[in-house]
Amino acid sequence: MSKPKNKPWDKKWEIVKPIGGGGQGDTFLVKPKDAAILSQTFVLKKLKNQKYPERRKRMHREVAALSTLDCPGIPRLIESNSDQFAADVPLYMVGEFIExxxxxxxxxxxxxxxxxxxxxxxxxxxxxxxxxxxxxxxxxxxxxxxxxxxxxxxxxxxxxxxxx
Structure with missing residues (x-):
């Protein structure tokens, strides 16, 4: 899989600053480009090593699990494109920012x-x-x-x- 130049998160989200990362993903504080819809900040997590199918599937499984959860001890999932894990697009997810x-x-x-x-x-x-x-x-x-x-x-x- 070649390194895609498009960044699908750029359509809706503006990166404010990097806030960390781990072995599987990098995280950024983001705000919606359409501030009329939401005026708060969120966390964008983009998958590292986008070319590895197993990591892409793992992200998809994580997003699927998060989409079923509703608990104060778990950040809310806002959106993701992980359903495209089999395609050649960079995967990301956006979730609630916990202050x-x-x-x-x-x-x-x-x-x-x-x-x-x-x-x-x-x-x-x-x-x-x-x-x-x-x-x-x-x-x-x-x-x-x-x-x-x-x-x-x-x-x-x-x-x-x-x-x-």
Missing amino acids: GKTLSQFLEAPAKPMGIGDAITLVLKLLETIQYCHDLGIVHRDIKPDNIIIRCNDISAPVGASQL
């Missing part, structure tokens, strides 16, 4: 260590989200502190970042 630090960042520089009550609350909320996914037959492939965002820095509102 807050990752759990790793949250724990790095606290004024005081996390109390036992907060730790229990955090773990119970994470377990609720994991149970919700497992009840639907969905398993997160990479649960770790870097993939958990503390929504608005409220320890009782952890959100699991999706994984490609």
Whole structure:
């Protein structure tokens, strides 16, 4: 598969800034080009190594799973073109932007260590989200502190970042 020059996300989304990435994808803060429709920011994740069929299928499976989930502990899927995983187009997905630090960042520089009550609350909320996914037959492939965002820095509102 040759490297496509088109960027299908450019039709609807304007990249504000890069915000990270992992082994499977790069993420960017984006805003809709038509601000009359939505005035908030979102996260664009584009697949790295677009030419590998297995990675393309994996992204499609992730998007299919996200499209079935409705839980405060999981970012909402806004749109994706992953249904074109068998075609020669760059794959991407856009999801809800969760304001807050990752759990790793949250724990790095606290004024005081996390109390036992907060730790229990955090773990119970994470377990609720994991149970919700497992009840639907969905398993997160990479649960770790870097993939958990503390929504608005409220320890009782952890959100699991999706994984490609």
